[in-house]
Amino acid sequence: MIKHWFESLANRAVALVVVVIVLSALTVTIVGALLSRGELEQQATNQVVTIARLVASELDEKLASRLKILNHVAQSFTMDAQVFESRARVLLQQQTALEHLFDGLYLIDSNGRVMAEFPEEYGLIGQDVSQRDYFRDAGNFNTPVISEPYLSLYRDTPAIMIAAPVFNHSHRFIGMIGGALMLEGEQFMQEFARVRIGETGYLSIATRAGTTLAHGGTGEVMVPVRIENPVLRDAMSGFEGTKSSKSKDGSAVIVSVQQMAQVPWFVAAVWPTREAFAPMTRTADAFVWTLLAVIAVMAPVALFVFRRLMRPLTTLGDEINERHLGVRTTPVSVAGGREIRHVAQIFNTVMDERDEVLGSLAEREAFFRSLTQSAPIGIIQTDVLGRIEFVNPAYEQLIGRPASDLQHSYLGNSIYPPDREQALSGWQKSLQQHEVFRGRLRLLSRNDEQLIWGDVMTSVIETPDKALGTITVVRDITRELETETALREEQQRAEHILGVLQEGVLMIDVEGQIRYANQAACQFLGGGFRGDCVQVNFFEQAVIRDAERELGRSDFLGADDMDSLYVTLRNSAGEVFDIDLTMLHVRKGTADERMVFVLRDDSERRREEERLSWEATHDSLTQLANRRAFTAELVKCLGESPRQKARSVLILIDLDYFKPVNDEGGHLLGDDLLKQLAELFMASVRQSDTVARLGGDEFGIILPACGLDHAKALAEKIRVGVEALRIEQDGRSFGVTASIGVTEMTAQDSGTREVVSRADEGTYIAKSRGRNMAIVVPAPPDVEEPDVS
Known part of the structure; x- marks a missing residue:
């Protein structure tokens, strides 16, 4: 039904109007959406970056202040180790200023044993923490530290420790004071995690080692960072910046990462894209409803107008059909709009020219048959199925069969069976793709006793509407192939002889391009030319020097033939050979001049001369x-x-x-x-x-x-x-x-x-x-x- 409706030009025009309206609206929408999205994305990115920076900065500041205060207290504990152990509980009870900064306070001796704690209800006095990283770092490096997250001995509670070493008067390590921050408590870590970006955006704090300290989205603590998120994976390697990514449920989010200065942690601010771009979504919905209302009004109006405009075209179609059937012999009427009148005039002109062309075709066919009768090469005309409609006398003589035997037979029947599949494939390709097929095929003679090699070319006979058949031209190349084969065998024998010679033989043109080289010559060039060095420039791959200077292309071109010139050859791989060089000119002075070089390795003879010279002195x-x-x-x-x-x-x-x-x-x-x-x-x-x-x-x-x-x-x-x-x-x-x-x-x-x-x-x-x-x-x-x- 839809296909039938679109057969009407008026209906197509209405559809075109609707499509133009929709496309115009979509173009404006897309451009506006892109501009709006870019602006919204920049605003959202700036907001996420700002929150991440503020949180990271404030968290750094809180950690730094606690670390500074704790270190100041540790410096005030400078005393003997025995006094420090005996007064541990009193010293810790005096630090009331630290109670609101930490969830737990501990004094630990130099062996890692907890001497005092606050509050004492944790029951950790006497516990050994010598294997904890924060104790070993503070004792080994003698500097305050902020630890990686760990599970506290009190109910395996996740925590971090801020520790400062305590020294005696000789600056010897006697213990440490530590302040624990519980990651699941009401300390500032959870305060940061509860910060919201919009309605669904959240903050996440984690270490570069891959442990989550606080997660505003899930509330998780002490769980591995989701490394399948590439932004978080990069943040663990030190990345700082803002990227688009995917959340755990696959939704798009904007993630801004800010590295902290005090500790190897980072803050990640996450804001879902759907919330960030919500204003643009509401605008798009309103636009769609407006567009639908415009289409509902414009479509009926356009349908009425176009049907009135197309009515004369229907009348013209009826008259053309009558003229085609022969019912009408006079030209079709010219009425309607300018375009319709133009079509009617063209049709009348085409019909007059058609009558003239039919007469001309008959004359051309007679001329074609007369021309092919005297052609020295075989010519065959076939229909689209490959059936022979015409052959000239030259093809009859070539095959040894009269035209009467070949008429209406298939062209492929005259081809030697092993070559038939190739020929039919090429013929069909020529017919389908309207291109010329060329090939060399073997043809059967009359008695099928002798094979004839033919150089075949097939072209399509076609009109602008369809293919009518093919014209095939066949030239007998049997004797040519025999001559080519003999020449090829002679060339192969010559190349085989040159290939087994130990001397390098190569032929170059006036530009230095190698046109022929045997294997020995390629070995002199070294590198990647051990097998084939044809088409490379000889003088770019080899440097030739005689006793006085370097010899280039112009030196050889301008010189006479050379015999037994002793030179050194350095190839592109840096190998150096002592060479006995012979050079001959071929077609000297012509455009296709060639130079033939014979290279003999003279290294052994020269080494022998050097040895004899050395022994003599x-x-x-x-x-x-x-x-x-x-x-x-x-x-x-x-x-x-x-x-x-x-x-x-x-x-x-x-x-x-x-x-x-x-x-x-x-x-x-x-x-x-x-x-x-x-x-x-x-x-x-x-x-x-x-x-x-x-x-x-x-x-x-x-x-x-x-x-x-x-x-x-x-x-x-x-x-x-x-x-x-x-x-x-x-x-x-x-x-x-x-x-x-x-x-x-x-x-x-x-x-x-x-x-x-x-x-x-x-x-x-x-x-x-x-x-x-x-x-x-x-x-x-x-x-x-x-x-x-």
């Missing part, structure tokens, strides 16, 4: 420089002497009594001694100095820009170190001393022989004077006597 036993390296360094140092502010110094060391070590202890012992002496020399000199074994038991040290004073001190240090070095073998101790010659290098020295002769002269003088000493031989033109140090 070092002593194999002591790992020190040999005579050849020593001479080369001495020549270099002599050449730099004129430019140095401090003179360079040469030290020659000749071991004393080394032959007896070899003869009596054996050559292995002698070798071990030489190694330890080499370590001693290396540990004594600078990193820039050169220590060499010149042969047998003779050593040399070159000290560039050292100065004679420092060299003399170093020579003496080495002499002492050599004398102190001993080796034990079979209960015997072996060692040597050193005769040392020291001389400066000057610009007047003609060569190494002259400098070495002076230092050698120093070792001879040392040996002639009894060995185990360092002799300085001055350089010419000095004529002073040799200095014995």
Whole structure:
């Protein structure tokens, strides 16, 4: 019935008017509600915050005043422990000022035993409270404390204790005075809990440890905080502020949390949203009734007006139906409003154009059939069910069957069965979604003995109203696929050969983008490119340097082909490789120029060269420089002497009594001694100095820009170190001393022989004077006597 009522445009217009009124009213209501809600929410939030702050501040103030008073009383109890115990009851009875501040007062000795209480009816005298946290904190920290809530020994009553330590004249802890506040009593804690926010809002006081001290909503005390409430859970972690949340029964509430300063407690002010926003709810109810009254008046008026306006449209519909059935041959009448007259004129124009289009379609069909007859590719026309209506000669030749056999048969019958499901699915998708289907399918020949690969494209023949069928174009690609397969196999063989090579082979474009790389090349790039590094920029992933500088993309683009260029490659992972690099240009100078790089790891060969070079300049036993390296360094140092502010110094060391070590202890012992002496020399000199074994038991040290004073001190240090070095073998101790010659290098020295002769002269003088000493031989033109140090 409702559907039938909405078939009338007049009824739809009435419904539209009602909808517009409702939507307009709802828009105004929603905007007003949002503005009102925002203002109410801000006022409610401010009110909740203010109450939470006032309560927290007043509670802090009350606790602080009680703590201060109790501490003042504790300070007035300064006396000996025996006097404190004997007078405990009298002292407590004198504190009448504290009786109205606490529910219970206690004097406790240093062992945690209650000595006196008020009122005495609690019967706690003699009880041991040494395990209570407030006693241990007050005794250990010697400071007043406010305890966490606990169950009192008197009937397990929930309470908190404010305690202050008592000291003797030596400031030694002798006990404490404590004031208990019962959480279920008539003290100020319950006064705060009875505070109301509006009619249903309440306050809750809890510790950060998760214990409720007072709850204005339920009256609960000493129960765990409801941690499923995220605001209370955050408050236990130190949160302070205002948030929206859910109460225990699931209703929305505004919660403001205020942390306390004196104790790790917080005050939570809770106000249900439904009460806070009640004025807005009453306004909305009044608005709804007003809206219903407006709709009740406007709907009948709109229905009458629209039905009068739509009457000419009904007459036009009847005349159009007569024209369609052929009863009417003249144009439809043009009457009514401007829109209705416009529709009538358009209909008359469309009918005239329709007659012209029908004639044109016949001409186009004849042209289409003439065009497809001479087309070199197969063309098939089907209806919406896939039945063939037309094929051209090229398709007949391709399939090997005449048009008469194909007419009215299904297009799918000519497709190789394994490909048929894919083809039918694509054809149906093209028909339903009005899009072009493309694919490669195998077609059956006349005798079903040969398969033909066809490149197929299907498009929908459609009018604006519906699909009429499809046009399918088929091109024979059998020979093309055979050629592609052969080329693909050749490419796979080439890639397989490159893949097993240990050399890295990669091809990049002029921008540095990698177009091909084998696995070895990707391994050189490191990081995440161990498997596939194509499409990354080679020069962004690798830094290439030759002996002189870093080589970039432009250096390779502008250079000729390179063969066996020795470089280092540092990849993005920080790995460094010694590379023998070959680079070839492909299509150089064109837009699609490529560069082919062949990377061979040359690290092993270079390490071998370095090893041979090191062995040629070092002593194999002591790992020190040999005579050849020593001479080369001495020549270099002599050449730099004129430019140095401090003179360079040469030290020659000749071991004393080394032959007896070899003869009596054996050559292995002698070798071990030489190694330890080499370590001693290396540990004594600078990193820039050169220590060499010149042969047998003779050593040399070159000290560039050292100065004679420092060299003399170093020579003496080495002499002492050599004398102190001993080796034990079979209960015997072996060692040597050193005769040392020291001389400066000057610009007047003609060569190494002259400098070495002076230092050698120093070792001879040392040996002639009894060995185990360092002799300085001055350089010419000095004529002073040799200095014995």
